[in-house]
Amino acid sequence: MAGDDFAALLRELKERSGLSYGALGKRLHMSGSTLHRYVSGEVVPVEFAPVERLARVCRATPDELLELHRRWIRADALRGVKKDEAEGAEGSDGGETAEGAEGAAADSTASARAPSAAPPVPDTTPVPATPVPAAPVMATPVPVTPDATPAPGSVPPARDASGPARRRVPRAALYAATGVVAVSAAVALVASPDDDGRHGPAGAVAQTSASVSGTATGPGSTSPSPSASTSAPSASASVSGTSSASPSRPATAAPSRQAPAGPPLTVSTTPYYWEVPCDHAFLVDRSPKNVPKPPPQQGAVGWAAPLKAVSANRQEVVLTVQGTGPETVVLEDLHVRVVSSGPALDWNQYVMGNGCGGQVDTASFDVSLDLGTPTAVPIGGQRDFPYSVTESDTEVFHATAHTSGQDVSWYLELEWSSGGRHGMTRVDDHGKPFRTSASRDDSYYAYPLGSDHWEPVEGG
Numbered sequence: 001m002a003g004d005d006f007a008a009l010l011r012e013l014k015e016r017s018g019l020s021y022g023a024l025g026k027r028l029h030m031s032g033s034t035l036h037r038y039v040s041g042e043v044v045p046v047e048f049a050p051v052e053r054l055a056r057v058c059r060a061t062p063d064e065l066l067e068l069h070r071r072w073i074r075a076d077a078l079r080g081v082k083k084d085e086a087e088g089a090e091g092s093d094g095g096e097t098a099e100g101a102e103g104a105a106a107d108s109t110a111s112a113r114a115p116s117a118a119p120p121v122p123d124t125t126p127v128p129a130t131p132v133p134a135a136p137v138m139a140t141p142v143p144v145t146p147d148a149t150p151a152p153g154s155v156p157p158a159r160d161a162s163g164p165a166r167r168r169v170p171r172a173a174l175y176a177a178t179g180v181v182a183v184s185a186a187v188a189l190v191a192s193p194d195d196d197g198r199h200g201p202a203g204a205v206a207q208t209s210a211s212v213s214g215t216a217t218g219p220g221s222t223s224p225s226p227s228a229s230t231s232a233p234s235a236s237a238s239v240s241g242t243s244s245a246s247p248s249r250p251a252t253a254a255p256s257r258q259a260p261a262g263p264p265l266t267v268s269t270t271p272y273y274w275e276v277p278c279d280h281a282f283l284v285d286r287s288p289k290n291v292p293k294p295p296p297q298q299g300a301v302g303w304a305a306p307l308k309a310v311s312a313n314r315q316e317v318v319l320t321v322q323g324t325g326p327e328t329v330v331l332e333d334l335h336v337r338v339v340s341s342g343p344a345l346d347w348n349q350y351v352m353g354n355g356c357g358g359q360v361d362t363a364s365f366d367v368s369l370d371l372g373t374p375t376a377v378p379i380g381g382q383r384d385f386p387y388s389v390t391e392s393d394t395e396v397f398h399a400t401a402h403t404s405g406q407d408v409s410w411y412l413e414l415e416w417s418s419g420g421r422h423g424m425t426r427v428d429d430h431g432k433p434f435r436t437s438a439s440r441d442d443s444y445y446a447y448p449l450g451s452d453h454w455e456p457v458e459g460g
Helices: 004-017 021-028 032-040 047-059 063-116 142-149 171-190 202-216 226-230 232-241 248-257 298-307
Strands: 265-270 280-284 310-312 315-325 329-343 350-351 366-368 375-377 388-389 396-403 404-418 419-425 433-438 445-446 453-456
Touching: 004 032, 004 047, 004 063, 004 388, 021 047, 032 047, 047 396, 063 366, 063 375, 171 404, 248 388, 280 298, 310 315, 310 388, 315 388, 315 404, 315 433, 329 396, 396 404, 396 433
Parallel strands: 310 433, 350 445, 366 396
Antiparallel strands: 265 315, 280 310, 280 350, 315 396, 329 388, 329 404, 366 375, 404 419, 404 433, 445 453
8 A cells, every 4th residue: 555654653653552443533533433544554644633643642752753744745645646547547448449539530620620720811901091171180191102102113012912902092092182181281371360369270280280290200201291391380389388298208107117016926825724623723821711712714813813822733824826917927836934943832722623524635735844944745636836827817825834842933935937037925924924833742622512611631
């Protein structure tokens, strides 16, 4: 089996304790049959927490706990390998037949779609509008003059053969448009001013012409038309009148061209998470009468903060990672950083639930804080890094940290990259490190259903 060496060490601890499966199950809030499957090697637990509690009840030493954790990680990894090999053997018989059928279907589909494999690409080249007398500015023939009057001896530019030919505007229509614009400009200049000296519609037409003549002075434009030369005075006045406001425009647009200062992702953290209430306990430096009843999982932060409670033996943290924009952010790795480590706290242990169901197979990263350099090891089928997130695509990670003899302050660092940017995002408990401590012994306080006070439960 995948966990023979792991089960052998469990069996040695159980036999050394001298306790029956029923007695162990009562102390661990688990059924005796489940413990028997663990010890016999029939089942490898999906989490290390129940194994650690069993070992502590059996009086395992810290070195034995470390060795048990190493063997459990190896058994958990081998379980995934055995499962993949079994699934590959079951699917090998029908794989060739299915592959042949899929290949025939793919060939027929490809042959059916062959005539439409290269659909015509529509021409997206803008076509100049036909001159309209009501809006002479839109009919300015500047964009199409190179096609209408090519230079002698020049070679016309090649057209894109993938799309239809561009529609050419007749030379007579261009001359007509030029005449209409010239007449409109002349009417604007001849119009008399108002009694108070202000210009009426003629000023509006001059302003519009100035914007058109200014646009036509870009690269690729030809010589100005008569209407452009007529409106030149108003164009120069418009430029001089707005010159004082010109410096403010680039200053306003400059921040949008700069790279954002913050990271391109957000991380939402749940510092205390449990699927089964008895899987989580807190150490509190208070007597039972001064500790309120256990909270639901959603209220754990509000319960633990005023009591200055510390997670006992293990702590499961949930990270929800999301991008802040449409660009893809690659999550490269998850690092564990230890701030401080000291002796285990000599405080009372309070379990958050009484009576537990079966274990939940949760994909997560296991973090052993007793190692010299803790790392995040994927377990339970969890895929290792890298991952990727965007504004509409999020990722949720579970990290379970545990210790058997120390009081450890720690945090996580999420390494990411996006385009040419690269950085680290710290993940902690609302600005301060996570804190996990081993308990002094196996005794704890429980809050049974229907009770109104904490009741002591002696360890083995």
